[in-house]
Amino acid sequence: MRAAVIPGVGQEWEVREVPTPRPGPGQVLIRVRASGVCHNDVLTWRGVLPFPMGDPAVTGHEPVGEVADVGPGVRDLKVGDRVGTTWVQAGCGTCDYCALGLPVTGQTGLNCAAPVMTGFTVPGGHAEYVVAAAEATVPIPDTLPDELAAPMMCAGYTAWSALIAAAPQEGERVAVLGIGGVGHLAVQFAKACGLETVAVTRSAHKHDLVRELGADAVVGSGAELLAAGGADVVLVTGSSYTAATDCLPALRPNGRMVLAGIDTAGSFTIPPSLARPFFAQRQQVIGATHNGLDLLRTALDLAASGQVRPRVQTFAASEVATAVDRVARGEALFRAVVTF
Ligand SMILES: NC(=O)c1ccc[n+]([C@@H]2O[C@H](COP(=O)([O-])OP(=O)(O)OC[C@H]3O[C@@H](n4cnc5c(N)ncnc54)[C@H](OP(=O)(O)O)[C@@H]3O)[C@@H](O)[C@H]2O)c1
Ligand SMILES: [Zn+2]
Ligand SMILES: [Zn+2]
Structure with missing residues (x-):
């Protein structure tokens, strides 16, 4: 063969x-x-x-x-x-x-x-x-x-498992960080569940494509996600924990950040700032796989x-x-x- x-x-x-x-x-x-x-x-x-x-x-x-x-x-x-x-x-x-x-x-x-x-x-x-x-x-x-x-x-199995791991509730907003094979399906799964969905991509040429996939909004960074109102769930479907860390300030109270992407070099970090500390937000960081x-x-x-x-x-x-x-x-x- x-x-x-x-x-x-x-x-x-x-x-x-x-x-x-x-x-x-x-x-x-x-x-x-x-x-x-x-x-x-x-x-x-x-x-x-x-x-x-x-x-x-x-x-x-x-x-x-x-x-x-x-x-x-x-x-x-x-x-x-x-x-x-x-x-x-x-x-x-x-x-x-x-x-x-x-x-x-x-x-x-x-x-x-x-x-x-x-x-x-x-x-x-x-x-x-x-x-x-x-x-x-x-x-x-x-x-x-x-x-x-x-x-x-x-890709689909990972994206769906990650979304289910976050246990999204009706009316919650989902952000999908990193729009590649896994991410472009995560956007669609979240929309299929009737959830408001924001794509976070560092790639400007993907913005129109991600809207075609159903994303309600597209932003380029954690700061832009925060300015757009943040999210209850962030599905990290890209390969950068640095980018995940950048989105943590945009996670709403009781929010869940799901790390499905694999970063073999960088780290996910909870910043030492007490301005809006992780512990008091009662947030969760969740690992997800098939x-x-x-x-x-x-x-x-x-x-x-x-x-x-x-x-x-x-x-x-x-x-x-x-x-x-x-x-x-x-x-x-x-x-x-x-x-x-
Ligand atoms: N948990 C599991 O069981 C499982 C299973 C399969 C894959 N994975 C992991 O999931 C991730 C996605 O896999 P995939 O097959 O979808 O990969 P992919 O198609 O290559 O997509 C990866 C995306 O990550 C973002 N990205 C890449 N380099 C980046 C950087 N330096 N900084 C910020 N963002 C960056 C890009 O999105 P933008 O262009 O939108 O920024 C890119 O499209 C990988 O880390 C892979 O190892 C995990
Ligand atoms: Zn794979
Ligand atoms: Zn065994």
């Missing part, structure tokens, strides 16, 4: 012929049709996140396609079913974290001693075929095309209904290096999707 291989840390991606995997017990083989490029693919490529364990290294954790083969013991899926899978397929089942008996989530991936992680510990979805645990797949709604379903596997496949199913349903529509730029497999470069430069509007 053809796969998008990363020859080594920082080296240009290339399409190579590699052996087609076979599904083991409880697994399915997916013929990948579309595979989204997440910012975390870039972090992996740069060696900031752990480099994929496989040889050759194939990343990608937003694959969508149809079941091409089923392994022993798989009862609920059959050849031809349209499915997708996500970043964390399973825990090891034996470590202290797994002994807690929690559902498989993004938390499992970074706490389990030996998690099964698509594109990290097992080969990923930037390939013609990928193997996944049947239990870690979700059905793709009939009306949702592959290239629009793929971004939901991580929080269970039921949330992903809901996110897919919202996309299938048209209330949320990923904006994608599609690339043929032969253009995968260009797609990744576009994402690395922050130039993808808003999700690059590779078709296989």
Whole structure:
């Protein structure tokens, strides 16, 4: 099969012929049709996140396609079913974290001693075929095309999980900070819930686009967000904790700041000022990641209904290096999707 291989840390991606995997017990083989490029693919490529364990290294954790083969013991899926899978397929089942008996989530991936992680510990979805645990797949709604379903596997799943983590109430105002793959979906999810939504982006060229996505207002900084009345919820969907810190003064009393973005260099800081101190605002800072496949199913349903529509730029497999470069430069509007 053809796969998008990363020859080594920082080296240009290339399409190579590699052996087609076979599904083991409880697994399915997916013929990948579309595979989204997440910012975390870039972090992996740069060696900031752990480099994929496989040889050759194939990343990608937003694959969508149809079941091409089923392994022993798989009862609920059959050849031809349209499915997708996500970043964390399973825990090891034996470590202290797994002994807690929690559902498989993004938390499992970074706490389990030996998690099964698509594109990290097992080969990923930037390939013609990928193997996944049947239990870690979700059905793709009939009306949702592959290239629009793929971004939901991580970006949409993250955005929806972050919004739900904030438990927004009717009449509250949500700000979404950082309008990339995750952020442009977070804006739409918040609007789909009927919430007033403000986008915070440092990119002037995105202002009109974000309004088209439904944002009620667009601002460029925390100071501008404060001047515009602040927000009850700030969803940090960009990759800068400095930018999150900049928005903290704009968080209203009882507000929730949800850190879903990953900043591997900067820190989130609560300033020492006693003018409007964090403790007296009774605010919360919440970490968020993929929080269970039921949330992903809901996110897919919202996309299938048209209330949320990923904006994608599609690339043929032969253009995968260009797609990744576009994402690395922050130039993808808003999700690059590779078709296989
Ligand atoms: N929690 C999870 O489970 C999870 C899952 C997937 C991804 N992530 C993380 O979520 C973040 C977004 O991922 P993505 O795939 O949506 O990435 P993306 O498409 O590259 O978007 C990232 C956005 O962050 C903002 N940004 C980038 N550099 C910045 C800087 N120096 N200062 C301020 N803002 C900056 C930009 O938004 P503007 O142009 O609008 O300012 C950019 O569009 C990443 O940090 C990623 O690692 C987390
Ligand atoms: Zn991702
Ligand atoms: Zn474990």
